[in-house]
Amino acid sequence: MGNSASRSDFEWVYTDQPHTQRRKEILAKYPAIKALMRPDPRLKWAVLALVLMQLLACWLVRRLAWRWLLFWAYAFGGCVNHSLTLAIHDISHNAAFGTGCAARNRWLAVFANLPVGVPYAASFKKYHVDHHRYLGGDGLDVDVPTRLEGWFFCTPARKLLWLVLQPFFYSLRPLCVHPKAVTRMEVLNTLVQLAADVAIFALWGLKPMVYLLASSLLGLGLHPISGHFVAEHYMFLKGHETYSYYGPLNWITFNVGYHVEHHDFPSIPGYSLPLVRKMAPEYYDHLPQHHSWVKVLWDFVFEDSLGPYARVKRVYRLAKDGL
Structure with missing residues (x-):
């Protein structure tokens, strides 16, 4: 989808993100979509199954x-832990129990975090709201790479390394781009995670802990499912900053591939996003879309026009009293 020119800066735009206006138009034309803005009762059971699956795997790999x-x-x-991070993404939008039960959602996210090995669920929620509210916002959206990443990871070999190191960049970038005060929930998330890690080590030894950490590092690094990191917002076509993927990997990623639909309606759980496209096809079927996350990774590495700089950025003017 890209072109041949290499990039030396982000794509700066001076327009609002497209999702706000499209949401208004779709709701005006199809008000029945509001009925999809309800919790997904399946989500908590899917999380339970995935966590138990990894606990069983811990027991199996110990020898x-x-x-x-x-x-x-x-x-x-890697598939299971990546799926759990996407469950945490859905839960960050209160998709499991609804906005009226925020605490239940937070604790389910902490539970889903356990096989990942390192605490991140509470921090993810804290920053993810800015990604939706200030999409591409300079100094606000920590999903956008830093200038250092864009400058350095510009050759195929370096871009490949950047993909391998994705878990580290996603963890450390918020501290550089938009540091926020540590919250009580982050402290609790850390304590629960440490207790679980110690318990697994005490019960079954070192190998299960290495398995869990390797599952996260490998599954969130250079892995077919990780194609969604690049597919969602990297500018494969000029003028388009969000892309959807409707392929089979959605079955194990809570429909994160329906990403245009998700940004249009972040309060609709992933399970129901295909219905959004079905109810309002004229708003989605004509948009550019990805057909393979593996091809996304291949193109990202080998096309000159793609790299960490291939992102839309905009400046948001905030009130002096903060966000």
Whole structure:
């Protein structure tokens, strides 16, 4: 989808994000879509199943050879842990229990976080709201790479390394771009996670902990599912800053591929996003879309026009009293 010119800066625009206006138009034309803005009762059971699956895997890998442990961490654990991070994404929008039960959503996210090995659910929610409210916002949207990333990771080899190191960039970038005070929920998230890690180590030893951490690092790094990180907002076509993917990997990623629909209606759980497209097809079917997350990663590495700089950025003028 890209062109041949290499980039030396972000794509700066001076218009509002497109999702706000499209949401208004769709709701005016199809008010029945509001009925989809309700919790997904399946979400908590899916999370429970995935967490139990990883606990069983911890027991199974405790006597595996290291090479097989790492193989299964990539092939199986990486898929499960990546799926759990996307469950946490859905839960951050209160999709499990609704906005009236915010505490239940927060604690379910902490529970879903357990197999990931490191605490991040509470921090993710704190920053993800800005990604929706200030899409591409300079100094506000921490999903956008830093200038250092854009400048350095500009060759195929370096872009490949950048993809491998994605978990580290997503973890550290908020501290550089838009640091926020530590919240009580982040402290609790950390304490619960540490307690779970210690318990797993005490019960089954080192290998299960290595398996869980490797599942997260490998599954969120250079992995087919990680194509969604690049597919969602990197500018494969000029003038388009959000893209959807409607392929089969949505089945194990809580429909995160329906990303244009998600930004239009962040209060609709992933399970119901296909219905948004079905109810208002004229707003989505004509938009550019991705057909393979693996091809997205390939194109990102080898096309000169793509890289960390291939993002739309805009300046939001905020009130002096903050967000």
